[in-house]
Amino acid sequence: MDLQGLIILLIVGAIAGWLAGVIMKGYGFGLIGNIIVGILGAVVAGWLLPRLGISLGAGYVGWIINAVIGAVILLFVIGLVRR
Helix, strand or coil: CCHHHHHHHHHHHHHHHHHHHHHCCCCCCHHHHHHHHHHHHHHHHHHHHHHCCCCCCCHHHHHHHHHHHHHHHHHHHHHHHHC
């Protein structure tokens, strides 16, 4: 992965983390924590969803949707473990 791809991953993950925090009220970790979870969710979704045969679009919008799904799943799992 080159520098441009890494920067795009961080930006998409940050947007996804914020959106996942809005969707999953009560499971969040604050703005910075949700952004970090969004970045991790983007990585997880980027790896997992294509292996499951799920493709939700191309381009930046598709990446954001995939990352939001990954971040929501990650927030939910972390919320279950935290309880």
